[in-house]
Amino acid sequence: MKFTVLSFLFLFSFFLFVGTEKTTQTISLLHEQIISNLDKFQNPYNGGFSWQYSDAPNIQATSGALLLSSLYGLRDLINISLAEQFIHGLKNKDYGYSFHAGIPSDVQAVFYALWSYQLLGTASIPENQQISNFFQSIYDRDLKMFSNQIGGRGDIVSTYYVFKSLEFMKDNSAGYIQESKNFLKQFLKTSIQKNPKGEFLFNFPNSKNLIESNYYGLYLASTLGLQINDTDQWASFIVSHQCTETEEDIGGFYESPKKLETSLQNTIFAIDSLKILSEMNKNKDTNYMNLIDKKNAMKYLIESSKDLESVALAHYGIVVMGELSQFLETSLECKPLQEHISARENFIIEGTDCAINLEITTFNEKPHTGFKIQAETQISEQRTQTYDLLYKQEYGKYISDSLVSTKGRFGKLGIKATATSYFPGIGSIQFQTSREYSVGFEMIVTPQAMYIGNVIQPNEVVAIGTEFGFEVQLNTLTQHGIRQGDFSVSLSVLDSSNTMLYFQKINSELMASEGLHFNYKLDDTHGAIAPGNIFFRFEVGNPEKGIFTQEEIIYKFDNLPIATELNFADEKENSNHKYKFKETIEVSMIPAMLSPQRKISYFSYENQEKEKDQEYILPDNTKFENNQRNFHLLLTTETGSVVKRIKATKTSSVDDKLQLTFRFKIPPQMNFIGKNFLTFQYVAADSTPSELVQYNILAQDELDQKLSFDVDAKLQMVEIKKSPNFTEDFRFGNTVHFKFQLKDLISGQIIKEDRDVYPQMIRENNGVFMEIRKKNFDINNEFSTAVVGSVVNFAHYFIFDWTITSNTIRGECELRILWRTIDEVPMEIYKIDDEQSPVLYDIEIGGLIEAQPTSYSTKTKNFLKTIFVLSFELSCQTENLNNARLYASILYQGKNKHEPFSIAEDIAISVSQENNSYQLTYSLDHEEAKTGIYTFNIYRIIDRLTSNPEELTPFVSFEVSHTQARETSVLVGGQFLSVLIFGGVFLWIGLKRYYMEKMV
Structure with a gap:
């Protein structure tokens, strides 16, 4: 039983933690949980969807769930036919639809019903004339606008929903529609207001939310063909409402320039408005969505949505922003039929035939089948070829209808796939994914490395003087040992900073006569070699197609990096190296490498450009200079915690040795107070750091202690x-x-x-x-x-x-x-008035504790024992005291007023999460529960832990007057129900007691 209870409490605390944590990561998991379990929101009896599992279904929730299922290809999660029946069941005799069953029709419900039918893709969309009849019944002929329900007054919001609904109807040429259109064009023109900043906005009567009213105005203007000039100013006005300051609201949009409050709905209005303005702009390449902070807008949409309603709204906004692909996983590959693909990624051997494969997965790694895919390929500068990709159920992928041939083609193979889909109520959306391969030779490199007669294998440590030899063989899918062609083969030797140590090229003539042999001896005559990996990079290419084949062999170089000739610039004036905030520190050092034989090799300052090979382009990351190595100065504490990382501010030459200078001003930050140790690091191109040992040249040994300086400070409270x-x-x-x-x-x-x-x-x-x-x-x-x-x-x-x-x-x-x-x-820290x-x-710490107790004790012997139940709430000067960790003891004083004595200690007290009250239950044999006063002393666990036993006093006490239980044959009144309830409480609290005792 104990294990079961503790397991339950652990699971409960886990879900409580997940439910209250508000990080973006947790909210994203919440999105995944909601979208992956859309079926849980569908009523199994009537087919409608609800915002929460326990809510009644409604049409807006249904449209939201159907939208999410369409966006992420999850239609198989829901019961389509049952959802269709639910929508049809909301239709009223006036041909309108209601929000949920049994209430009058309204225009918003009609819109969500029509949208739901479109998202379902069924053939049972209502007849055009029936919907038109409902719209005519809510048309306000005086205002020439539409109302929300029959008999209502026309307004701009309801009018918006009518015209939004008309997008889903085949015919909208009714006379009252045309009359409303003509009026609205003039009405919209007169509602445009230019504010003092030169920004434009729609200012409708009684409109307080400017972002909302602008969205309705812009949508209607776009739908009616009303030209909006100066769209740049309109967009600027909307973008100015995005929050860029407050941490919890950053990325969201305010409702007005007063910037009082952001909301999810306002953010959707703003995003939709920018989309409309982009479409209305005469420059069709303009996308005003690029003016906003998309990253934080996405973050806001995700973190502001915590149920099906808000999640659906958030993902609507995400799609309108063009960011649907952020929630999809894509994998694009050119899959060889012959399976002859190099072990290296993104490489294809010439002669291979490939099929383009695109896998699109969504939540729960489900394949998304709702896209039309077209791919383009291009090898080097050759003509682009287009392929249609069809979804293959058995593979769960989109696969090209024809093969990509690489026969006789060398160079870069670029693949770009465009996924397109249409979503009702949003429009056509697309995203692209791309990948690049190299089409070239299979290259087989046979290495040999020797040092003092010992063979050294790849990935083992080499030393200065190691001799290397390499045999290279080139193959295609159908030919082996190729030695002729329009290409050259080169060897580049690079250290861990990608500094070139050696370069050799073999052209086609030399290749044909002598084969592909490369030799090299590792030396540091031109300067020290950086610690870490040494790369032997073999490349095949030509000037036209660049490099199209590459292979790499790696060895390791582990001579010791050292920092020599360390000096403070103000050594003479400040030999004890003491500074204060805002003072400048300048330190110089000369880096070097120390061999196992204690030989020092310095990094050369001068550029050591090798003879550049102009026949074809070398890799972008290849450089020919020795002073490109990356050295940092780290300020650390005595325990090694890093306070600040500083890059070299100056490089210079001292007898052709590379000298680095680090200069920085001490900022007024607490981390710098006290002793700061100087640690020098070399950082390789792959970001691997190596610490430089601080070395004394004269003593030929490591310094006894790292270089350091002190920052003196004394902090005082001010302001x-x-x-x-x-x-x-x-x-x-x-x-x-x-x-x-x-x-x-x-x-x-x-x-x-x-x-x-x-x-x-x-x-x-x-x-x-x-x-x-x-x-x-x-x-x-x-x-x-x-x-x-x-x-x-x-x-x-x-x-x-x-x-x-x-x-x-x-x-x-x-x-x-x-x-x-x-x-x-x-x-x-020192006081403001006393340094x-x-x-x-x-x-x-304390205060007057107020309590509101209620109590019960058993009155008859119809039960096995007498049960005492005490419930109470605590407060201190009107502030509720919740979640206190409490326990109790019970004292008994008989009716003869004798000295009270203890009958129970360490009784567990539970906390009700619903009404913030505390409950205690205790039982005694009927004979022991005598008539008298029972004093319940309530203690806090923290007081027991922080008080001497003789000083421990109750947090609060209650007296309960009890009359000993008497014999009776029938349960009186509601006692039976009460005892059942309190008995359940007693059982639960008894289990809880074990948990509390473990904590204490």
Whole structure:
């Protein structure tokens, strides 16, 4: 039983965590969960969809689910025929549709019904005349607009839904439609307003949401063929409403220039409006969607949607933005029929016939079959060829209807596939995916490396003086050992920085007479070789087609990188290397390599350009200079934590040795305070770092200690904008506020955040924290101290908003505000009015606890035992105290008023998540549960952990008067039901007790 209960609690806590976590990753998982389980939202009896599993089905939810199923190819998840029956069942006698069964028709429901029919792709779309009759019945002839329901007043929103619905109808030439169109053209013209900034907008009567009204106006203008001039200004006005500042709203759109609130719906209005403006612009290549911050707009859409309704709306916006492919996985390949493809990716042997394969998968890795695919191929500069790709059910892929032949073709094979689909209510959308192959020879390289008579295999370590030999063989699908043709074969030797160490080319004439043999001896006569991999890169190509075959053999070079001749620029004036904020530090060093024989080889400063081969293009990443190597200076703490990474600001030559200079100004940031150690790194082209050992040339040995410098600082609170009342504010349920800046008394600088490292608007755990420690208690007791982290905003204010919860330590405490180093060492902060006194306040945490108890005890002996049930709520000065971790003891005092004595200890108390109340249940044998006063003393677990036993006092106490149970033959009144309920509670709490005891 214990295992079952604990397992349940673990699962419950897991789902609770997932449900409350608000990271983009978790919300994305929520999207996947909703979209992958659309069938769970469909009512199995009537076929309609609901926003939540337990809600009643409605037409808008149904259209949202059908949209998602169409977008992501998930129609097989839902019951199409049952959904169609649901829609048909919403049709009323007036030929309109209702939001859900049993209510009057309205125009929005009609739109969602028509849209749903289109998304279903069925043939049962209502007759044109029937829908037209309903629209005529809601036409307001006075206003020449449409109302939401029969008998209503015409308005712009309902009119929009009518014209949006007309997109799905074959004929919309009715007289009242034409009359409304003529009126609307003039009405829209008169509703255009130019604001003082020169931006245009639709200003309809009683319209407060400018983004919404502009969308309706732009849609109707576009539908009616009304020309909108200055679309750039319209787009600029809409884009200006995107939030770019507030962290939780960034990417969303405000409803008006006042920028009070963003919403998911406003964001959809804005995105749709920009799409319409792009279509209305005379320059058809204009896409105003590129003016917005798409990345954060996507993030906002995802994080703002948490149920089927908002997820459907969000993905509508994502598709309109042209970002559908972000939620699809695509895999494009040119699959050889002969399976003779090189082990290296993106390479095809000449002569291979290939079929183009495109796999598109969606949520739950389901294949998406709803696209029309066309692919284009081009080899080098040859003519483009087009292929249609058809979906093959047995492979789960789109496959080309004919083969791509590579016979006699060498060079780059580019493949671009365009996927197109039409979605009702959105239009045609497309996305592209591409891939590039090289068509060339199969290259077989046989290496041999020797050092002092020892054979060295690829990927093993080589040393200076190692001799290399390579035999190369070229094959096609049908020919082997090719030695002639319009191509050359080259060997490039590169170190880990992609610096060229050696280059050799064999042209076709030499190839025919001498074969393909390459030889090289590793040496450092032209400068040190960087640590890491050494690449032997073999390439085949010609000037016209570039490189089309490549093979690589790798060896390792592990001589020790060292940093020599280290110097501070101000060594004479500041020999102890002490600095303060805003001062500049300049350090120079000469990098070198140390062999196992203790020979030092320096990196050369001069460019060592090899003879460039002009016959065909070399790889883009190939360079011919030795000073391209990447060296960094890392500032670290004593434990190795990195404070800052600095690139060399200057390179120079000292006797043809490469010298690097690192220059930086110490920013006023806490991480720099104290001792900073200098660590030099070489970073390879693949980002692999190698630390340079700091080396003393004269002693021919490593330095005893790394180079370092000290930054002196003393931090003081200044500019205190918020501070609590230290005698009144520290009560349970209250939130305590601090807001202040920190100033360094030595440099006079205000402490500021590093925005390059922390670009967010607000960063948590910045190093400043509040410590609340209970007085006169063991400081080593981990429960006697509460630690609260601060946040810091872009104005460089440190902020505490600490809510004193029902589980906070209580009593007399000390409150300190400290900062911690990057190595987690706490340091003092000094008071604003006293540079010598650390920030320290005496406080008392507590407050008057108010309780509202209700109780029950068994009155008859019809039950096995007497049960006591106590339920109560807690508050402190009107603030509810929720989720307290409590336990209880029970004292009994008889009717003779004798001294109370204990009858139970450590009774578990559960918390109701629904009404924030606490419940306790306890049972006694009837004979033991005598008449008298039972005192329930309620304790907090935190008090037991932070108090001496003799000082422990109840958090709150209740007295329950009980009369001993008497004999009776019939259950009285509602006692039977009560006991069943409380008995269930008793069982649950008894199990809960085990859990609590484990925690204590």
